[in-house]
Structures are given as C-alpha cells and as structure tokens.
Amino acid sequence: MPRFLSLAEAVEDCVRDGDTVAMEGFTHLIPYAAGHEVIRQQRRRLTLIKMTPDLLYDQLIGMGCAEKLVFSWGGNPGVGSLHRLRDAVENGWPHPLAIEEHSHAAMANAYEAGAAGLPCAIFRGYIGVELPKVNPRIKHITCPFTGEQLAAVPAHRPDVAIVHALRADRAGNVLLEGIVGVQKEVVLASKRSIVTVEEIVEDFGPRSFNAVILPAWTVGAIVKVPGGAYPSYAQGYYKRDNAFYISWDKIARERETFLAWMKANVLEKGPEAFAQYARRANAA
C-alpha cells in the first residue's frame, strides 16, 4: 500500500544524496514537478538514468544535482542541444559529469531486465558501432543454442523511480494511458518509487481490460500534483507545450539566463505552481 504524501515529504523520504534515480517519461508524463522538488531540496551526487534526459535533466544537471548521467539520447527533441548537459560534459560546469551512454534499445531492455529481476539484458544490438568501445558496461554474450553473438548490458536497478501518471485511486493503484514508455518497467525495477498523478479518484471506472495499471502494492509514494508533467504532457489532461520547449533553447544557452529562470520558476516556487497549466488546458 503506497503512502499518500506531499511532494516535499515524498522527496525528503525517498531520495538521498548519492542515489541512483530514474525520472522516466518518453516525451509524455515526464515528472517535472517532482524533479523540481529534488532541485529545491538540493540533492547532490545523484546518478541520473533516463532514456531521453529532456529539459528536466538539463535543469537538474545545471543546478549541480548530478554526478553521473546514464542515457541514450540527450537533446531537446526537434529543437537542438541540451545546453546545460553540454556545458557539464564539455566544460565541467557546474562540475564534471560522468556519462554512461547506451542506445534506446539497450536502455529499454535494461529496464525490462530490472523489472524482471534479471541481472542483465540480452538483445541484438550495437552491431558495427563504436559505443561499446567507450562504454565498458556494454558486453557480448554467445547464445548457447545458436552461437549468435548478442549484446548484453546490466539491468537497471535504480534506488528510486520517479514517474508521473494520470490517476491513482484511493487504494493507491495507478493508471497510465497513452504513450506509456517505460513507466511500468522503471517502477518495478526500482527499490523505491514516487508517482505523481493528475488526480486521485474513488474508482477508475470503465476502462480497457488491458489498461496499464501499477497495483498499489508495487508503488512507494503517491503525490497528487495537477499539471505535474508540464511542459511535458498528460494524455487527456493537457498537451505538451512545444512553444516552451522551443523557448528553452534560449533560456538554457547561457548560465546566467538559466540560473535566473531556475530561481524565479523553481527555487521560489512550489508544486502548486503546476496547477495553472492543468487549469489553463482545461479552460482552453
């Protein structure tokens, strides 16, 4: 049975300095509100895992929370670079960032292996490419039946998974719809979890028999944060704010404009600030 907490309590309780943390969401359902709380609570030396680091990890890296990044595609989709990630990798600002780089296929397989309780993931990948030369955690294994060489990577077993979802019910079951990405896998693969949701309902009501559900007993903490995925989106609640993603390029390009934005929009705000995005979408 998950605990229903405030966002500050959940992060205080679940995320510790030095933890390996995966805040997932494949374009959809990226847990911005929770990530901002991690920044406000000044967590340090985190190993951050995410297939697509997105603006949220740009913010965490630029604010000095991360020591290492495990990822497969680190850009602002359709826009360009993540400038804070680049500044950390190219110039060591605000401090050096170690990277462990994979392909999407490897990352997705590693989450699945973590959820399945396996030590590693095996797949057909990394053929003729150079990532295995720079990432010693990419290995190969021979199929005992066919002799085929297959790629192997360690399973992801984060200390903490943080995801956003659409709804939880009073019992603490969590419902996901739309582009569900690796949300289910990352929660099942992690020791602890925080799930922020748009709303908490008495009952999910009519739904597909195959709806993606995280049963209450698999979830650590649930926090209601309407709008908590903004500027990412929550299917059926509000759309991705693509104009903000485009404008982030200018905000994050220079350290000063980045820090000023973070101060005004993260450090001096709380999770309740996200509600306006959910409301604005409802009004539209």
Added chain:
Amino acid sequence: MADYKPNEMMTIAAARALRNNDVCFVGIGMPSAAANLARLTHAPDITLIYESGTIATKPDVLPLSIGDGELCETALTTTTVVEMFRYWLQGGRMTVGFLGGAQIDRFANLNTTVVGDYDKPKVRLPGGGGAPEIASACGEIFIIMSQSPRAFAAKLDFITSMGHGEGGDHRARLGLKTKGPTKLITDLCVFEPDPVSKEMTVTSIHPGVTQEEIKAQTGWPVRFAATLAETPTPTANELQVLRDLHARTARAHGSA
C-alpha cells in the same frame, strides 16, 4: 510550379522513395516530414511507426518530439517502448528505417554522438537514441541530410550507427542480413550505394544543381554514377501538401 526551395526538393525526393506497402520506422525531424508527406500523397496506406510505441500513426501536424500526444491519438495502437524495440524493431518487422544525422561518411555510417574526442568532446551531440539498432534491424535504410563539407565528412569522429561500415561485404561479415542504407537524399541530389564497393554514389541530381556544387559540398571525392538521372521537379500537389503540413505544424507548436 517551379518555385521551390532546396529543402522542399529534398523532402519531396525523400517522400517519393517510400512505397505504399512500407512499414517505416520514422526518425524525428526531416525523416518525419518526408514520411508524412508520402502518406499524404502517393502512399496513403503506409504504416508509420515512431519509437515512442505508436504504430500506424497518422498525425495531422508533424510532432516536435518523437512522443507528442498527436502520434498516440492518431495511431492504430500504442505499445510500450520496451515492446517497440524488442518485438517490432528487433523482431524484423520494419521494411525501412528513415534516419537523419549530424555527420555521414561515404559508406553512409552516421555520427550523432560527438565532434572531437569522445572523452573531451568539442561538441557533444545528442547521441544515438534508437539509431544504432534501427540501422541494423530495418530491411533497408533511407537517410535524409542537407549537404555541407562538414556534415559529409571524409572521416567520422564517431560511428553512432552503421551504414556499410568499411564498404564491400562488411555488413554481411558482421552477420547482418538487412540491406543498410540504400538511399541518401540531400538538398542537392540522391546517392545510392555502388553494388560492389557500397560507396554512396550520386545517381540523381536535383534540377538546376551542378556536379561542381555537389563536389564542393561533399568532404570526400564524390563519385557519380555512369548514368545520371535528373530528379523530377516537385509537382504542384507535392509542394502544396508539404507547405500546408508545415503551416499546420507551425500553428500547432505556437511558433508560427
């Protein structure tokens, strides 16, 4: 209608490469524009798949990111990302993968990882994402990229995804049964691999473009096929559909 931009010619030439019965794994950006243009013109039944898990999607506007809600809402079904990469891509169910890149070499290997040394990069690029396995698992690969001497490089700083490797039978030697890059569509021309050496060779030149211009924008001594075609000029319909698509997209993303 003869008035069009080189980028429009590129996208239209790329769209024409797709067939109505293709199952296409679509990269974001220019590949996505080309794939949807194909769907809206000569290939209405094409199956477009994005790595976010959306199968047979028919977006009305181009997604800015690979997982915009538009893709899910207009898809036949949406799988998990794990299932997408395991069953659908690795399972060999894509006839064609459509990629872009930051840097390409004459064997159509792509670099989207770093400029300079990996450990001390001059420019840290976003990385491979789905591309390393798209490049090996899809039946064939189409690549769309604007030409410049820096982007069309004699030597890549990093091989993010494999094209024809060192050329010849390199793919086969690594056990790959897929064809690899069969078309490279640029703003100047179309390249296809030489049947034996697998070096990307110019086979069709866009109207009004000279061989000298192509040579100037290519970082290796570029080869031209013995028989060179001229790429057919964009039709009025192709241009109209493409421009409408871009206009709808700009309005939807608030960047109009």
